[in-house]
Amino acid sequence: MSPDDLECVGALFTDLCVDSEVARIKGLPDPLQFYRSFVSPNRPVIIEGACASWPALRRWTNEYLKTLDMLITVAITPDGWTDAIRGGKFCLPYETQMSFANFIEAMEKPRSDEVLYIQKQNSNLEDEFSSLWNDITPDLRDWGSQVFGANPDASNFWMGDHRAITSMHKDHYENLYAVVRGYKTFTLCPPHSILRIPHRLCKNFMHRRHNNNDGILSSGTSYSCSGSNETSQKSQWTLEETQGETLWVDGRPGEWPGVQCLKTVLKMGDVLYLPSLWFHQVQQSHQSIAINFWFDMKYDQRYCYFKMGELLNTTTAPYTRQHLSKAGLH
Amino acid sequence: MSPDDLECVGALFTDLCVDSEVARIKGLPDPLQFYRSFVSPNRPVIIEGACASWPALRRWTNEYLKTLDMLITVAITPDGWTDAIRGGKFCLPYETQMSFANFIEAMEKPRSDEVLYIQKQNSNLEDEFSSLWNDITPDLRDWGSQVFGANPDASNFWMGDHRAITSMHKDHYENLYAVVRGYKTFTLCPPHSILRIPHRLCKNFMHRRHNNNDGILSSGTSYSCSGSNETSQKSQWTLEETQGETLWVDGRPGEWPGVQCLKTVLKMGDVLYLPSLWFHQVQQSHQSIAINFWFDMKYDQRYCYFKMGELLNTTTAPYTRQHLSKAGLH
Numbered sequence: 001m002s003p004d005d006l007e008c009v010g011a012l013f014t015d016l017c018v019d020s021e022v023a024r025i026k027g028l029p030d031p032l033q034f035y036r037s038f039v040s041p042n043r044p045v046i047i048e049g050a051c052a053s054w055p056a057l058r059r060w061t062n063e064y065l066k067t068l069d070m071l072i073t074v075a076i077t078p079d080g081w082t083d084a085i086r087g088g089k090f091c092l093p094y095e096t097q098m099s100f101a102n103f104i105e106a107m108e109k110p111r112s113d114e115v116l117y118i119q120k121q122n123s124n125l126e127d128e129f130s131s132l133w134n135d136i137t138p139d140l141r142d143w144g145s146q147v148f149g150a151n152p153d154a155s156n157f158w159m160g161d162h163r164a165i166t167s168m169h170k171d172h173y174e175n176l177y178a179v180v181r182g183y184k185t186f187t188l189c190p191p192h193s194i195l196r197i198p199h200r201l202c203k204n205f206m207h208r209r210h211n212n213n214d215g216i217l218s219s220g221t222s223y224s225c226s227g228s229n230e231t232s233q234k235s236q237w238t239l240e241e242t243q244g245e246t247l248w249v250d251g252r253p254g255e256w257p258g259v260q261c262l263k264t265v266l267k268m269g270d271v272l273y274l275p276s277l278w279f280h281q282v283q284q285s286h287q288s289i290a291i292n293f294w295f296d297m298k299y300d301q302r303y304c305y306f307k308m309g310e311l312l313n314t315t316t317a318p319y320t321r322q323h324l325s326k327a328g329l330h
Numbered sequence: 331m332s333p334d335d336l337e338c339v340g341a342l343f344t345d346l347c348v349d350s351e352v353a354r355i356k357g358l359p360d361p362l363q364f365y366r367s368f369v370s371p372n373r374p375v376i377i378e379g380a381c382a383s384w385p386a387l388r389r390w391t392n393e394y395l396k397t398l399d400m401l402i403t404v405a406i407t408p409d410g411w412t413d414a415i416r417g418g419k420f421c422l423p424y425e426t427q428m429s430f431a432n433f434i435e436a437m438e439k440p441r442s443d444e445v446l447y448i449q450k451q452n453s454n455l456e457d458e459f460s461s462l463w464n465d466i467t468p469d470l471r472d473w474g475s476q477v478f479g480a481n482p483d484a485s486n487f488w489m490g491d492h493r494a495i496t497s498m499h500k501d502h503y504e505n506l507y508a509v510v511r512g513y514k515t516f517t518l519c520p521p522h523s524i525l526r527i528p529h530r531l532c533k534n535f536m537h538r539r540h541n542n543n544d545g546i547l548s549s550g551t552s553y554s555c556s557g558s559n560e561t562s563q564k565s566q567w568t569l570e571e572t573q574g575e576t577l578w579v580d581g582r583p584g585e586w587p588g589v590q591c592l593k594t595v596l597k598m599g600d601v602l603y604l605p606s607l608w609f610h611q612v613q614q615s616h617q618s619i620a621i622n623f624w625f626d627m628k629y630d631q632r633y634c635y636f637k638m639g640e641l642l643n644t645t646t647a648p649y650t651r652q653h654l655s656k657a658g659l660h
Contacts, residue, residue, distance in 0.1 A: 041628055
């Protein structure tokens with residue numbers, strides 16, 4: 001595809017199917033109308049106030065959350081970048097377990113040498129955070145199940161430091177993302193950006209934390225902030241090579257010529273419908289809490305065209321060929 | 331796009347979003363379920379018996395139709411190919427008006443030197459054929475309006491000779507196509523075939539009929555078959571250049587390597603949902619009658635990706651570039 005044609009395709013997409021800013025509607029609409037207006041055309045929208053009536057919005061104060069007796073999984077990084085390319089390495093966070101009360105305390109007294117983020121993504125809301133389940137009225141989840149014709153594949157709980165950033169990536173899910181506390185800033189790029197966004201295959205590395213006093217805290221070790229003192233307990237970090245390699249977006253929004261980005265802020269009580277295969281980077285306010293439901297996407301024409309886009313992008317083509325070849329399609 | 335990648339993309343589409351034969355369901359399903367299963371994934375389906383209860387199926391005998399006092403528009407060709415490339419020329423049919431009774435008589439006694447077809451496509455069911463409107467219960471049309479969120483853009487009446495063929499083409503419409511009499515044979519190629527199906531820009535020509543006895547019958551002249559006798563009134567045909575040129579599919583199904591075609595027969599009482607941008611060629615049984623509703627398509631990602639496909643096809647690329655340039659997109 002020539003640079004001229006690429007520009008032309010980009011302009012057509014921009015003209016026809018990318019809003020100049022993320023669309024906004026109020027309240028959950030009729031499922032068919034929503035499917036026709038947003039899911040089928042793969043168009044993101046903020047549904048204002050769609051989770052505003054959840055008891056969670058009033059109930060989930062730090063005071064209340066600290067009373068819950070829960071052991072939870074936390075991702076920790078030295079710099080806040082969870083799942084991201086840093087210096088040519090794909091860096092996975094250090095993962096550990098701690099009590100929820102300790103996590104909240106760490107949120108209240110953030111340390112400069114580590115950034116904590118709850119981002120387990122394995123339906124942790126139904127697992128580690130199941131005691132919070134009843135604070136969420138089933139309206140959004142039920143409505144989503146009606147829209148997508150099936151229950152969600154995963155229900156996740158997210159809470160973290162304002163420094164925690166999930167770098168630009170895409171998911172193979174239709175996403176209903178609800179902000180319960182604070183706000184979230186999404187930077188979105190439409191799926192056809194695959195024609196332009198460079199990717200890079202990097203070896204996987206994992207952050208590993210060493211503490212001056214208590215040595216290496218291996219994954220699974222209970223973590224306590226009580227009595228922590230930055231000067232006496234300064235974390236030291238190393239990166240350790242781990243299994244496998246990851247093909248990931250190379251660079252950051254704003255660095256890619258011709259790629260259109262939409263930046264939007266999602267406030268408490270609002271829900272973002274983030275369609276499948278949209279690239280997104282997520283930042284947040286301090287101590288923000290979000291809930292999201294992932295519904296299976298349809299592997300239809302759009303997915304095939306996306307793969308076609310990958311084959312037209314020189315940085316992704318070899319890996320897509322390899323992937324399709326493994327599936328017996330090349 | 332390399333031949334290898336093209337093959338790979340084709341295999342992926344075939345694997346994920348083209349059924350080995352056109353899917354079949356019974357009766358009109360819930361609109362949301364239908365949208366999710368067929369409209370959004372752009373997947374054709376035969377809805378068996380969806381128009382079986384229409385009074386038209388019992389009432390529209392030749393005897394009854396001949397009693398209707400209607401002046402109608404008929405396309406006539408020497409060979410049955412209406413809108414098709416013949417010998418490097420894009421051939422439009424000769425168009426004339428006649429009474430419906432005369433048309434039915436011509437159907438009953440087909441002449442070898444001309445093929446008649448009612449195919450006006452300008453919502454003729456609400457115009458020239460409005461007196462047939464009440465024989466169609468509003469169920470399918472209303473259901474379609476619910477599914478697509480708007481009334482149809484056009485409601486058409488089709489009736490013709492078994493020799494009449496609409497050559498392979500695509501429409502920018504979502505199509506609900508109901509067979510009221512006889513049967514129709516559809517040959518379908520999925521939209522991604524645009525990567526492979528050759529197109530050709532041809533000057534427009536129009537068939538023009540000269541009769542031995544009554545000379546040239548110009549468009550608008552009333553046509554009568556009564557007392558016609560093939561030996562004495564043999565039609566003679568010429569092709570006359572007319573305004574403009576048309577970019578059209580070059581060749582026929584089966585002639586294009588790597589293009590997957592689905593052939594399906596639509597019986598009386600059945601409705602085909604033919605999604606937008608699917609290529610289709612249509613043949614029929616003698617004296618078959620069909621009704622179709624065209625609903626506006628969504629100009630979303632799929633449309634843009636289709637245009638991208640056109641830019642990747644060397645036979646369509648120059649015209650797509652021109653078209654997009656006129657729209658200020660190049």
